[in-house]
Amino acid sequence: DINKAIDLLGNLNDKEQTHVSHVDYYVANGIKARICLVQHDYANAASAAAEALKKPSLKVATIAELGGNNSVKVADVLWGMEIIADQSSAFASFFSHMDADAPGMYASKARQCISTGLYALIPDTDERKTAWFRGAIPAEEEKSSSSYTSYCQTKFKMADYTTRTGDYLLMRAEEMILIKAEAECHQDKYDDARATIKTLGNQRDSGFENRLSARTDAKTYNSNTNAPLQTLMDEILFQRRVELWGEAGRIFDLQRLGLGYNRNYEGSNHTEKVTTKNTEASSPLFILPLPQSEIDGNEHIDSSDQNPIVQ
Numbered sequence: 319d320i321n322k323a324i325d326l327l328g329n330l331n332d333k334e335q336t337h338v339s340h341v342d343y344y345v346a347n348g349i350k351a352r353i354c355l356v357q358h359d360y361a362n363a364a365s366a367a368a369e370a371l372k373k374p375s376l377k378v379a380t381i382a383e384l385g386g387n388n389s390v391k392v393a394d395v396l397w398g399m400e401i402i403a404d405q406s407s408a409f410a411s412f413f414s415h416m417d418a419d420a421p422g423m424y425a426s427k428a429r430q431c432i433s434t435g436l437y438a439l440i441p442d443t444d445e446r447k448t449a450w451f452r453g454a455i456p457a458e459e460e461k462s463s464s465s466y467t468s469y470c471q472t473k474f475k476m477a478d479y480t481t482r483t484g485d486y487l488l489m490r491a492e493e494m495i496l497i498k499a500e501a502e503c504h505q506d507k508y509d510d511a512r513a514t515i516k517t518l519g520n521q522r523d524s525g526f527e528n529r530l531s532a533r534t535d536a537k538t539y540n541s542n543t544n545a546p547l548q549t550l551m552d553e554i555l556f557q558r559r560v561e562l563w564g565e566a567g568r569i570f571d572l573q574r575l576g577l578g579y580n581r582n583y584e585g586s587n588h589t590e591k592v593t594t595k596n597t598e599a600s601s602p603l604f605i606l607p608l609p610q611s612e613i614d615g616n617e618h619i620d621s622s623d624q625n626p627i628v629q
Contacts, residue, residue: 320350334374338390338398344373345397348489351497356574364501367494370396376491378521381449386475387565388413388484397489403481413484416474416564418465420482431469434587435544436559443525446473446560469587474564492518493566496558503551508535515554518561529553539575541599544583573604602627 327333327343335342341349348370354363379394390398401411408414414423416430432451440447447453450473452465460467477484495518502511512530519526536549547553558571572579578598581588596603607625 320346320353324350337400338395339400341397344370344376345489348396348494351494355497355501356570358504358574360501360504364498364505367498367501370489370494371491371498373491378491378495378518380521381445386417386477386484387473387487388475388477390485390487394491395487395489396491396494397487399486399488401483401485403478403483406482408482411482411484412486413474413476414482416471417476417484418467418470420476420479423482426464429465429467429470430564431467431587432471432563433581434469434585435583436563437469438585439544439547439556440560441523441525441529443529444523444560446522449473450563471564487565490565492561496554496561499554500551500558503537503554506537508550511550511554515550515557519557522557522561541577543577543579569604572599576600 323341324343324346327341327346330343333343335345347366351363351366351370354360354366373396375393376396377393379392383392384394385392389395390400409423414420414425415428416425417423418425418429420426434454437447437451437453440451450471452468452470452472455466455468465472475484476482495514499511499514499518502508502514516526516530519530523529530550530553533550533553534548537551538549539551539555540548543559547556555571555575558566559568571577576599578601580597582591582593595601602625605625605627607628608619608623613619613621613624
């Protein structure tokens with residue numbers, strides 16, 4: 319019961335974490351904000367996110383401060399896992415799968431790249447465009463086993479290649495700002511939503527004020543996620559995609575917003591276009607099947623409740 323947890327944590331004499339990996343009052347409110355967003359309970363999503371943002375000393379981090387998104391000591395981190403050398407999971411780690419420059423790691427051969435559709439939407443004035451992602455690189459200049467590859471991500475980097483370490487950031491202030499802005503927009507509180515999203519956008523894009531002024535006050539959004547942005551909600555959802563790329567599960571946003579995805583667009587850099595699968599909104603392929611042991615052991619469900627992809 320998230321509300322009970324918040325009440326109990328809020329009644330503690332000391333609300334501060336003794337370690338960033340601990341769930342405290344502010345993290346619990348952040349978890350509630352995530353829950354309410356999925357439930358379309360936008361009033362409580364906004365208020366819970368606002369409460370999480372009240373954590374003392376919490377602030378939006380600059381790109382330089384974030385570095386490779388690998389340190390829980392940055393001032394925007396609400397919740398994270400500090401990874402010390404003798405607890406590194408090395409080849410099995412998140413950074414092994416993300417950092418193409420980590421010697422001998424998985425990502426050095428299977429690089430994680432931003433889609434060309436999303437990259438094209440990022441303005442040149444946005445610092446994330448060059449600090450977090452490569453652009454197009456001429457084929458003859460690409461190296462075979464490093465991040466110097468077209469559209470490769472550089473947002474997540476190991477903190478230390480020798481010890482193969484890097485902290486895991488589970489919740490940042492920026493996510494709470496994005497939840498609050500989106501929830502306000504869903505409630506037609508456009509002035510509030512604009513003020514909220516500016517606290518992030520102005521830290522990332524020197525032209526954000528002008529960019530935002532071109533967005534109309536509306537909570538509608540493009541069904542084609544590569545289409546030009548028009549509304550305030552388009553802008554907020556775009557900021558969420560870029561800021562939380564590789565952090566928040568995109569598939570959950572597709573589900574709650576009633577979106578699908580299409581990799582087979584002109585100029586797509588996806589090597590697998592997924593043209594033979596249903597990737598439209600509400601596709602059952604977005605939902606994991608129930609474990610058979612749960613069906614067998616729970617008297618309240620049976621095989622008819624199973625995800626249709628395995629029925």
